[in-house]
Amino acid sequence: MAGLIYKGFSTHDLENRKNFSLSNVELVKKDLLNHIYTIRGERVMMPAFGTRIPTLAFEPNDEQTRRIIESDLTEVFEYDPRVRLMDLQVRSLPDNNAIIALADLLYLEFNVRDVLRIEVPTQ
Numbered sequence: 001m002a003g004l005i006y007k008g009f010s011t012h013d014l015e016n017r018k019n020f021s022l023s024n025v026e027l028v029k030k031d032l033l034n035h036i037y038t039i040r041g042e043r044v045m046m047p048a049f050g051t052r053i054p055t056l057a058f059e060p061n062d063e064q065t066r067r068i069i070e071s072d073l074t075e076v077f078e079y080d081p082r083v084r085l086m087d088l089q090v091r092s093l094p095d096n097n098a099i100i101a102l103a104d105l106l107y108l109e110f111n112v113r114d115v116l117r118i119e120v121p122t123q
Contacts, residue, residue, distance in 0.1 A: 025107050028082050029116060035076050036118060051076060053120055056099075061122040066090050066099055069120055073101055083107055097122055 038050035051072035059065045070090045077085040087104040101118040 025110055025112055025114065028080070028107055029114075032076060032080060032083070032116065033118075035079070036073065053118075057121050058123045061092055061094050061097060061099060065122060066092055069099055069101060073103060073118070077103065077105065082109065086113065 035049070036051055037054050039054050040050040040052055041047050043049040052068055053072055056065055056068065070088060073088060073090070074085065077083055077088075084106040085103060086106055087102075089102045091100050091102075093100055099120045099122055101120070103116045103118065104113065105116055106113050
């Protein structure tokens with residue numbers, strides 16, 4: 001694996017982390033999740049940045065909601081040049097009132113493949 005390519009910080013989940021620093025694949029994952037959970041139109045001077053996913057919490061667990069999630073996630077992964085989407089599975093979990101997305105990603109600079117799991121609660 002390559003040395004330190006990306007370095008950043010996050011104040012999220014401080015109970016499980018001793019410091020603020022993130023690097024490489026861990027930082028790319030955090031950046032992707034930040035993009036996914038930013039509401040479209042919320043970012044200053046970038047009205048197309050973000051997704052509709054945070055606003056789907058009380059939407060029906062149906063095919064239309066699943067398609068919105070799949071479309072928005074595909075846009076996010078195509079936007080970020082550090083990853084390549086290898087496979088995306090969006091599944092409905094009606095018993096849990098959720099839709100789960102499993103994104104098989106290739107982190108290009110590191111030649112590492114990993115699955116990013118995103119769970120969206122629904123009604």
